[in-house]
Amino acid sequence: MATVAPTRVRGGRGLGVLLLVLxxxxxxxxxxxxxxxxxxxxPADVAEYGLxxxxxxxxxxxxxxxxxxxxxxxxxxxxxxxxGIGLAMIYRLDLSYEARGRAHGFADKQLAWxxxxxxxxxxxxxxxxxxxxxxxYTYTAMVASLLLLLMPLVPGIGHTVNGAQIWVRxxxxxxxxxxxxxxxxxxFFAGYLVTNRDTLALAGRSxxxxxLPRARDLGPIIVVWAxxxxxxxxxxxxxTSLLLFGxxxxxxxxxxxxxxWVLIGLTLFAGGAAVxxxxxxxxxxxxxxxxxxxxxxxxNRAVGGSGQLVRGLFGMASGGLFGTxxxxxxxxxxxxxxxxxxxxxxxxxxxxxxLLAILVLVTILVHRGMRAAIGVRDGFGKLLAGGLAFxxxxxxxxxxxxxxxxxxxxxxxxxxxxxxxxxxxxxWLIVALLLRISDDARRPAPAMRATxxxxxxGIPSVVGGPSLVPAEQGRDDQHGDDQPTQALGRVR
Amino acid sequence: xxxxxxRLAAMTLVMSxxxxxxVTWIQFFQAGRLNNDxxxxxxxxxxxxxxxxxxxxxxxxxxxxxxxxxxxxYQRQYADGPLWSxxxxxxxxxxxxxxxxxxxxxxxxxxDQLFFSxxxxxxxxxxxxxASVETTLLPAAQKAAIDAxxxxxxxxxxxxxxxxxILALVSTPGFDPNQLASHDTAAASAYYQQLLAxxxxxxxxxxxxxxxxxxxxxxLVVATAALQAGTYTADxxxxxxxxxxxxxxxxxxxNFGGGGCGSNPITLADALRVSCNTAFAQLGMDLGETAxxxxxxxxxxxxxxxxxxxxxxxxxxxxxxxxxxxxxxSIGQYSVTASPLQMAMVTASIxxxxxxxxxxxxxxxxxxxxxxVSTTSPQVYxxxxxxxxxxxxxxxxxxxxxxxxxxxxxxxxxxxAGKSGTAxxxxxxxxxxxxxxxxxxxxxxxxxxxxxxxxxxxxxxTGGKVAAPIAKAVMQAVLGR
Numbered sequence: 001m002a003t004v005a006p007t008r009v010r011g012g013r014g015l016g017v018l019l020l021v022l023x024x025x026x027x028x029x030x031x032x033x034x035x036x037x038x039x040x041x042x043p044a045d046v047a048e049y050g051l052x053x054x055x056x057x058x059x060x061x062x063x064x065x066x067x068x069x070x071x072x073x074x075x076x077x078x079x080x081x082x083x084g085i086g087l088a089m090i091y092r093l094d095l096s097y098e099a100r101g102r103a104h105g106f107a108d109k110q111l112a113w114x115x116x117x118x119x120x121x122x123x124x125x126x127x128x129x130x131x132x133x134x135x136x137y138t139y140t141a142m143v144a145s146l147l148l149l150l151m152p153l154v155p156g157i158g159h160t161v162n163g164a165q166i167w168v169r170x171x172x173x174x175x176x177x178x179x180x181x182x183x184x185x186x187x188f189f190a191g192y193l194v195t196n197r198d199t200l201a202l203a204g205r206s207x208x209x210x211x212l213p214r215a216r217d218l219g220p221i222i223v224v225w226a227x228x229x230x231x232x233x234x235x236x237x238x239x240t241s242l243l244l245f246g247x248x249x250x251x252x253x254x255x256x257x258x259x260x261w262v263l264i265g266l267t268l269f270a271g272g273a274a275v276x277x278x279x280x281x282x283x284x285x286x287x288x289x290x291x292x293x294x295x296x297x298x299x300n301r302a303v304g305g306s307g308q309l310v311r312g313l314f315g316m317a318s319g320g321l322f323g324t325x326x327x328x329x330x331x332x333x334x335x336x337x338x339x340x341x342x343x344x345x346x347x348x349x350x351x352x353x354x355l356l357a358i359l360v361l362v363t364i365l366v367h368r369g370m371r372a373a374i375g376v377r378d379g380f381g382k383l384l385a386g387g388l389a390f391x392x393x394x395x396x397x398x399x400x401x402x403x404x405x406x407x408x409x410x411x412x413x414x415x416x417x418x419x420x421x422x423x424x425x426x427x428w429l430i431v432a433l434l435l436r437i438s439d440d441a442r443r444p445a446p447a448m449r450a451t452x453x454x455x456x457x458g459i460p461s462v463v464g465g466p467s468l469v470p471a472e473q474g475r476d477d478q479h480g481d482d483q484p485t486q487a488l489g490r491v492r
Numbered sequence: 493x494x495x496x497x498x499r500l501a502a503m504t505l506v507m508s509x510x511x512x513x514x515v516t517w518i519q520f521f522q523a524g525r526l527n528n529d530x531x532x533x534x535x536x537x538x539x540x541x542x543x544x545x546x547x548x549x550x551x552x553x554x555x556x557x558x559x560x561x562x563x564x565x566y567q568r569q570y571a572d573g574p575l576w577s578x579x580x581x582x583x584x585x586x587x588x589x590x591x592x593x594x595x596x597x598x599x600x601x602x603x604d605q606l607f608f609s610x611x612x613x614x615x616x617x618x619x620x621x622x623a624s625v626e627t628t629l630l631p632a633a634q635k636a637a638i639d640a641x642x643x644x645x646x647x648x649x650x651x652x653x654x655x656x657x658i659l660a661l662v663s664t665p666g667f668d669p670n671q672l673a674s675h676d677t678a679a680a681s682a683y684y685q686q687l688l689a690x691x692x693x694x695x696x697x698x699x700x701x702x703x704x705x706x707x708x709x710x711x712l713v714v715a716t717a718a719l720q721a722g723t724y725t726a727d728x729x730x731x732x733x734x735x736x737x738x739x740x741x742x743x744x745x746x747n748f749g750g751g752g753c754g755s756n757p758i759t760l761a762d763a764l765r766v767s768c769n770t771a772f773a774q775l776g777m778d779l780g781e782t783a784x785x786x787x788x789x790x791x792x793x794x795x796x797x798x799x800x801x802x803x804x805x806x807x808x809x810x811x812x813x814x815x816x817x818x819x820x821x822s823i824g825q826y827s828v829t830a831s832p833l834q835m836a837m838v839t840a841s842i843x844x845x846x847x848x849x850x851x852x853x854x855x856x857x858x859x860x861x862x863x864x865v866s867t868t869s870p871q872v873y874x875x876x877x878x879x880x881x882x883x884x885x886x887x888x889x890x891x892x893x894x895x896x897x898x899x900x901x902x903x904x905x906x907x908x909a910g911k912s913g914t915a916x917x918x919x920x921x922x923x924x925x926x927x928x929x930x931x932x933x934x935x936x937x938x939x940x941x942x943x944x945x946x947x948x949x950x951x952x953x954t955g956g957k958v959a960a961p962i963a964k965a966v967m968q969a970v971l972g973r
Contacts, residue, residue, distance in 0.1 A: 250500055257496045299531060310531070316518045317526030318534045330534055352519035356512055363508040370501035374494050382493045386500060393504035397511060404514040 016061070016073030023077040024050070024057055027084015030326060034092040037327025052111075053084065056118050063122040067129070068439035072372060075438065078365045079416060079431050083114055083424075085358065086417035088326065089338070089345055096332040106338050106419050113421035117428035124432040131436045135380045138191025145184040148177035152235055178240045179426035182391055183433070185244060186251070190383035193255035197379070201256040233276065238283065239398060239412035245269060246394045251387045255379075290408035308335045312344035312403050316355075323351025338419040340411055343403045358417070359400070366393040369434045375441030385437040388430045536585065540564040545599040545622030545860070547580050547591055549629045555580045555592065555669070557622075568673040574666045575638055578647075578697045579629060579853065581802075582669035585677050586684045590697065591625060591853065594801040598623040598857045598865065621860035628652075628855045633660035633937070636969035640962040644947035645692040646924075647699035647832040650939040650966050653840040653929060655870040656849030658800060659937060659970055661833075663698040665690070692944075700804045703829035704942060707915030707955065708767045708897075709925045710824030712838055714776050715764055715888065717787035719881040721779060726884050729757040730771040738773075738816035745773045745819060748914065748954075761888045765896035767912065769823045776822025781813045784822065790876035791838045791848065793830070800833070800853050807834040824913060836940035837873075839927040842889070843909070843935035846882035848873045886932055898926065900960035903968055907932035910963065912955030921946030926959035930967045937970040939963045 028050045035043035043049070057080050064071050091107035098104040128134070134141075152158040157168045168175050193200070199214075233241060249265035276283050285304040292298045293306040293313075300307070311334045319329065331337045331345035338345070347355045369389025373382045392415050399418075402409035413423040518526070527535050543566060546553035554576045557566040568583045570576065581590020588596065597603035601622040630650075637648035637660045650660035667687050674680040687694050696702055718724040732753040736745045746769065747753055753768035763771040776784060788794070788809035798804040807830040813821060820826035833851065841848035850873040857865040877885070889909035892898040898910040910928030917923055924947060929938040941962045946953030 254493055254496045254500060257493070294529075313518055313522075314526055314529065314532040314534055316515070317523040318532075318538070320519060320523050330537060333533065347515065347519060352516060355515050355519070359508055359512055359515070363505065366504050366508075367501060370497060370504065374497050374501075379493060382497065386493075386497050390500055390504060393507055397507040400511045401514065404511070404518050406510060406514040 016077065019074060019077035020057055020061055020080060023081035023084065024054055026081045027053060027088060030085055030088030031091060033326035034088050034095070035327070037325050038092065038095050039327075049111075052115075053080075056115055060118055060122050063125055064435055067125050068435050070442040070444075071435040071439040072368050072442065074364060075368050075431060075435055078361050078368070079428070082358070082361055082365075082416035085346070086342065086414075086419075087111060087114065089331075089342055089349070089417070090419050092327050092349070093332055093338045093345065095327070096330075100332065102332075109421065110419050110424070113424045116421070117425040120425060121428035121432035124429055125436060128432075128436055131381050131384065131433065131440065132378055134187050134384070135191045135194070138188055138195075141184040141187040141191065145181045145188055148181040148184060151177045176420070176422040178235075178237065179420075179422040180429075182240075182243065182247070182426055183388075183429055186247060186384060186387040186391065189248060189251045190380050190387060193251060194379040194383055197255040200252075201258060233280075237411065238286070239410035242398055242410055243391065243395055243412065247387055247391050250390045250394075251383055254383055254386050286408045286410070290405065293405060308341065309403070309405065309409055311335070312341045313405065315341075315344045316347035316404070319348040319351045319355075321352050323347070323349050323354050325349060339413055340399070340418070341403060342414055342418045343400050346417070359396075362392070362396050362415070366390075368438065372434055372438035372441045376437050377440070381437045381440060385434060385441075388433055392427070392430065530587075537564070540566060542566070542600065543621045543860075544568065544583070545601065545624045547576075547595075547599070548624055548626040549576065549634075550631050552631075553624075555583070560675075562675055564675055567675060568669075570669040570673070573669045575634060576629075577666045577669045578663040578699060579627065579661050580669060581697075582667075582672040584669075584673040584680050585675070586672060586681055589695070590802060591627070594799070594803070595625045595854060595857075598625055601860070603865070623860065623865050624858045625854055626856040626858065627853050628657035628659065629661070629853070630659040630970060632969040632972075633966055634662060636660070636965045637662040637962070638664065638666075640965040641943070642948075644943050644958075645698075645945065646941065646943040646947065646959075646962075647697075648939065648941050648962060648966055649699050649833045649836040650937050650970060651836050651840045651849075651851055653843035653935045653938045654849065656840070656851045656873070657855070657870075658851050658853050660939075660966055661697075661699050661853070663696070663701075665692045665694045667694045697802075698832065698942065698944075700800065700802065700831050700833040703805045703807055703831050703834075704923055704944075705915040705917075706824040706828060706830040706835055707913030707923065707925050708769075708824055709835050709838075709911050709913035709927050709940075709955070710822070710828055710830070711764055711767065711772050711913075712842070712885065712889075712911050712927070713788050713791060714772055714779070714784060714822045715760065715885060716791075716842075716877050716881060717779050717783050718760065718775055719884055720787065720877050721783060724760055724775075726759065726761040726888055728760050730760060730763055730768075731774055732756040732758040732763065732768050732771040734770070736770040736773050736819070738819050739777075740814060741816045743816065745769055745823070761891060764888045764911070765891040767892075767897050772822050773819035777815050777819050781811065781818050784818065785809050785811055787876065788828075790874045791841065792834055792873065800851050802853075804833055805831050807831055824915060832940045832942045834940075835925065835927045835942075836938055838876075839911075839929050839940060840938035841874075841876050842882050842885045843929035843938045844882075845879045846875060846877040848876055889928070890932055893928065897954070897956040898928065898960050900956055901926060901928050901964045901967075903930060903964055903971070906930050906967075906971060908964070908967065910960065912960060914954045917945065921950045922953055924949075924953045924955045924958040926955045926963045928960075928963045928967065930971065937967050939966050941966070 031049055032042045032046050035041055060076060064076060087107065087110055090110050094104045094107045151168045168177055249262060252261040252265065277287055278284065282304060289298060289306040289309060293309050298306045299310055315329070315331055315334050318324065326349055329348040331348045334341045334344055346358060366389050369385055369392065373385035373389060376382055376385060395412055395415055398410060399412045399414045401407040413420045415423065415427045526532060541564065544557040547555040554572060555568060555570050557568050559565065560567040570580060579591055581588060581592045583592040592599065599622045633650050637650065641648060641662060641664045645664055648660055648662045649658065651658055671683040672680055733756060734747065734752045738744060748767065748769065753763065753766050753771060758768055758771050792798055793807045793809045796806045808828065810821065810827045817826050821828045837848060837851060850871040852868050854868055856867045859865050886909050889911055890907060892912065893901050893908045893910045897912040901908050901910045908928055908930040909932045910926060913925030915923045915925065923945065924943040925941065927940040929935045941959040943953065943958045947958040949958050
């Protein structure tokens with residue numbers, strides 16, 4: 001005994017600190033360079049800003065170390081870097097707006113929201129000791145989602161900005177509840193699907209090789225989905241509809257492993273898009289703008305033209321390979337450069353190289369989330385982490401794809417980068433959930449810790465033994481097929 | 493559930509790659525096209541923010557950028573703006589024209605030929621500077637042309653026949669480029685709108701951007717074709733009736749003033765001297781459309797690629813004509829059209845012994861460190877006629893000035909060869925032409941003058957009365973007499 005000590009993979013704690021320092025430096029250097037590029041000097045409050053961000057980030061790091069010690073060390077630094085880049089660009093745009101006498105002060109608000117979001121995310125991490133707790137609130141999450149989505153339609157607190165009725169105003173704070181609804185819907189979908197996946201996956205007739213689900217299995221989920229989409233179409237917020245729809249289809253596919261869901265989803269989407277495009281004029285206009293952006297008459301159209309899109313493209317083109325440098329370009333020429341078009345602003349000043357680096361950061365974040373989903377043992381955690389990671393990927397795809405004319409433009413914020421408190425808060429909460437799930441995924445199996453290695457040093461024989469599966473896990477995991485795979489996967 | 497998770501992860505990777513692809517497409521592959529889009533104000537801002545190179549005439553900058561304390565950084569200034577506006581064009585928020593447009597890549601320093609100085613600016617941290625564009629213009633000739641035109645609408649082009657250097661290029665009415673270059677966008681665009689609405693279209697440079705019926709000056713082309721055919725000499729006789737019936741129609745061609753041409757038949761030389769319409773109409777029909785067309789093309793007609801470096805409106809000799817139309821075309825009517833620059837080229841090639849030099853405005857381009865980026869060397873454009881034909885035409889054109897319709901172009905002590913033209917314009921006074929070169933024995937300048945709508949003489953105008961004195965003034969200025 002004890003000749004071979006089981007090695008615990010603690011996931012590079014030192015690496016996490018190093019990455020976090022790097023991430024902070026990225027944000028801080030960006031902030032300083034904005035000052036140098038714009039005014040020729042480093043901003044006077046660079047030390048305070050650096051200190052504040054460092055306190056927040058290392059505070060978050062400490063909370064993660066305390067409450068989720070096995071969590072993926074790459075997630076937090078990646079998000080801190082993205083958030084820092086976004087803050088620097090918003091600050092940079094503020095300077096230009098101020099110089100031109102336009103509305104400004106976005107950076108201060110975004111900084112405040114960053115602090116609030118990080119604190120709330122860490123609170124969530126502290127309070128939520130086990131992500132499986134959320135499963136108890138499956139139907140609460142459903143009700144919460146519907147309420148959140150309906151809130152902007154309530155007279156008195158509902159608020160319309162630029163034709164989209166997606167805001168609520170409570171006191172001085174404006175919120176986009178749909179951002180938070182993303183999370184509650186993911187929780188609901190995960191809880192519902194993990195319970196009903198067998199019925200969804202196995203029941204139903206097979207038509208042309210595709211197993212179609214039974215109507216009654218579809219019922220509740222279709223109702224919620226249709227309700228959320230209906231509300232969003234009423235509120236004219238296409239981006240969020242697309243996002244929630246994508247989340248729904250992706251999670252259905254994860255739960256059932258059936259391509260028929262994807263096909264049904266895509267068919268529904270194509271049909272819906274076609275109908276909406278013919279019925280709703282401003283959706284038709286979006287398609288028109290997408291297809292004919294460079295036409296003079298579309299470009300010059302006062303309302304619903306391609307001016308903003310094409311100006312964003314001009315900005316990105318003028319950035320070229322290496323960008324103009326922080327504070328040296330003219331991103332403020334694009335309307336909503338600090339929110340919907342922050343990607344174009346970043347493309348202009350950081351160039352193709354900078355934008356690719358940002359996309360790589362996002363890709364890393366998404367894949368760390370996916371890895372947590374693959375690593376975690378319970379079906380609910382898998383669905384939730386997979387869904388949330390996909391949500392980030394899809395949101396970035398819809399925004400950047402829209403801005404670069406890959407797909408029609410819809411109004412969405414870029415996670416962590418764009419100006420917007422609700423979006424920032426929602427995405428930081430997603431990060432907290434991913435950290436929580438990754439902690440669970442990377443925690444060495446208790447079974448292994450408790451068991452001596454088998455004499456041949458091979459796969460522990462405990463994997464199949466129900467008695468050695470912790471009671472908590474056995475209770476929660478309804479799909480035994482995941483268990484051996486995970487146990488195997490965890491022997492490193 | 494891991495298999496679908498892995499597939500979903502793979503799909504997010506594909507989505508990321510798609511985004512990276514589309515970003516690369518915009519910022520790398522499409523960047524050039526987007527940056528050159530005229531709607532892209534960034535390009536304008538960026539150019540405004542750099543020191544744009546000057547446009548230089550005879551060692552003095554007529555257009556230069558001076559640093560100013562506004563959001564653009566530099567203000568384009570034009571010294572004696574209206575005098576040079578036909579050449580410089582303008583550079584402002586509403587756009588750019590003239591040399592400001594056609595030599596823009598030099599002036600901004602973005603030309604490939606300036607690549608190394610750009611790299612140096614990048615390495616040394618110096619701010620990019622545009623190259624200076626030095627023109628071939630002669631200030632005296634330019635001033636003489638604009639003064640002589642006065643408030644008449646028209647154009648003057650003067651060329652050095654042996655090289656093709658453009659010595660003067662004027663179009664009236666002109667404009668003040670300073671007002672168009674103003675950074676006060678509202679004022680600049682108000683002035684622009686005012687120019688658009690103004691009588692005489694000041695924004696168009698008539699000297700090379702517009703084409704007109706050349707009238708009798710086109711008889712030089714017909715005479716060249718006749719002499720080049722080998723079957724005609726200056727003394728060949730042509731029928732010169734008072735009125736010539738056009739075959740296949742009921743129309744006739746008469747002579748100016750409705751009379752005869754002094755004799756019938758008439759020699760080719762005398763027909764040119766008195767600008768005998770009937771003789772030239774018959775001559776044109778005898779030579780045929782193909783011969784006239786080919787001759788005109790050798791002078792530069794129908795060349796859509798001619799640039800000085802601004803691209804020149806294409807002068808036309810129509811094809812697929814009936815004999816009646818050939819007759820009308822031979823006297824520079826019907827749908828024959830020529831720019832003033834084109835007529836100056838015709839005369840310049842006669843002056844240069846039959847060799848037409850390619851006209852050009854930019855002599856030297858110098859980088860900001862005064863190193864020469866490029867120098868234009870004179871190029872032969874074509875050989876429209878033999879030296880013999882050129883010399884025959886010269887003596888015929890001398891006759892026009894000494895004893896024909898061009899007496900007003902006589903310069904004491906200098907032999908001037910010329911040809912007048914008076915082109916009828918529907919519902920308006922005729923356009924007056926005169927084209928000439930001097931001195932006839934060793935030509936230093938060839939000039940073409942167009943005065944629109946009769947100038948100050950209205951219906952009384954002829955090329956000899958209205959345009960010839962202007963040509964004389966410009967030639968005197970070049971010759972220093």
